[in-house]
Amino acid sequence: MLKTRIITALILAPIAIGGIFFLPPLGFALFTGAIITIGAWEWANMSGLVAPAARAAYALVVAAVLYGLLNVPAVAVLWLALLWWILCFLMVRSYPAGAERWGSVPGRAIMGLLVLVPAWVGLNHIRTGGFEFGDSDNNLLLILYVFCVVWVADIGAYFAGRAFGKAKLAPRVSPGKSWAGVWGGLAAVAAFALIISMLASATAVQSLLLVIASLITGAVSVLGDLLESMLKRFRGIKDSSQLLPGHGGIMDRIDSLTAAIPVFALMVTLLGWLTAGQW
Numbered sequence: 001m002l003k004t005r006i007i008t009a010l011i012l013a014p015i016a017i018g019g020i021f022f023l024p025p026l027g028f029a030l031f032t033g034a035i036i037t038i039g040a041w042e043w044a045n046m047s048g049l050v051a052p053a054a055r056a057a058y059a060l061v062v063a064a065v066l067y068g069l070l071n072v073p074a075v076a077v078l079w080l081a082l083l084w085w086i087l088c089f090l091m092v093r094s095y096p097a098g099a100e101r102w103g104s105v106p107g108r109a110i111m112g113l114l115v116l117v118p119a120w121v122g123l124n125h126i127r128t129g130g131f132e133f134g135d136s137d138n139n140l141l142l143i144l145y146v147f148c149v150v151w152v153a154d155i156g157a158y159f160a161g162r163a164f165g166k167a168k169l170a171p172r173v174s175p176g177k178s179w180a181g182v183w184g185g186l187a188a189v190a191a192f193a194l195i196i197s198m199l200a201s202a203t204a205v206q207s208l209l210l211v212i213a214s215l216i217t218g219a220v221s222v223l224g225d226l227l228e229s230m231l232k233r234f235r236g237i238k239d240s241s242q243l244l245p246g247h248g249g250i251m252d253r254i255d256s257l258t259a260a261i262p263v264f265a266l267m268v269t270l271l272g273w274l275t276a277g278q279w
Contacts, residue, residue: 004245012244021140029070029124035250036120037063039258042240042249043112046231048105058109065113066120074125075269081118081262085220088259092226095173096234103234115227119258122265129274139274145196146217146264150256152192153185153218160184169222174229182222189218209271217264224259228252 019031040062044055069077091098102111126146129139158181165178193214197207228251232238239248247253268274 008245008247020143025124025128028127032120032123033063033066035254036066036116038243039116039240039250039254040112042243042251043116044109046228046235046237046240046251047108047112048235049109058112062113062116065117069117069121074121075266077118077121078125078262078266078269081114081122082266084114084118085223085259085263088227089223092170092173092223092230095170095230099234108231108234111231115224115258118262119254122262125265126261126268126274142264142268142273146260147257148192149189149214149217149264150221150260152188153221154256155185156188157181157185157222160187170226173226173233177222177226182219185222186215186218189214213264213267213271216267217260220263221256221260224256227259228255 020028023031037059041055041059044058047058049055049058091102102108123143126139126142157177160183161176161178161181164180164184167179168175169177169179169182190211193211194207197210202210228240232240240251241249243249244253
């Protein structure tokens with residue numbers, strides 16, 4: 001299993017790096033849109049759409065929504081995403097209570113739209129700096145940064161959880177996660193933000209804002225993971241698909257990012273970090 005995971009990662013890593021960091025804005029939008037569309041195909045199964053035609057149709061609907069949002073102000077979508085993830089916190093916290101309100105096939109299908117679409121919008125909003133033909137190396141660094149925040153939070157949570165993880169975070173949703181993991185992940189994120197601030201010669205105010213934004217992003221990323229775990233548990237499946245040998249599906253790899261990206265995109269927009277080239 002470990003050998004399979006490593007081989008898959010070695011194949012996918014250069015594709016992901018090339019698609020995200022070396023394509024022009026339009027190519028970036030198409031590449032990330034393809035990933036989100038595959039994620040939608042997997043979400044269809046989590047929604048209860050098991051027929052191949054139904055899953056394909058759902059993926060095409062999501063792709064059409066992405067296309068329709070090309071010229072829609074992104075900030076409105078990002079505010080909607082923030083409200084959505086607040087609602088998700090309440091759903092995850094109360095699970096299995098309340099599942100009757102969202103557990104229908106249409107309900108779960110709509111949830112997929114609210115998870116996947118804002119993630120794509122947020123990612124492209126950062127990439128273009130809020131302008132249709134924008135292209136900024138600073139914004140590419142912000143994309144790399146939000147990815148790193150999620151990865152650092154995950155790594156910190158893993159080691160802290162293994163060492164101190166007795167009190168469970170959400171045992172009815174994801175029994176393996178602990179409060180120690182959450183705090184360990186956030187501590188790692190804060191340290192990472194401080195290191196980046198020092199390397200970038202940021203002011204004290206900028207450093208504080210970056211730490212706060214990073215902690216919020218790291219916390220929300222945990223919620224993205226928990227939401228997918230809740231959907232899979234409700235559906236009775238282990239992985240979103242078997243598309244990536246040794247890794248499960250696309251959604252199993254990007255679940256935390258789907259929550260973190262739109263929230264981070266909204267914060268850096270409000271802070272004016274997209275096009276100002278602050279550091």
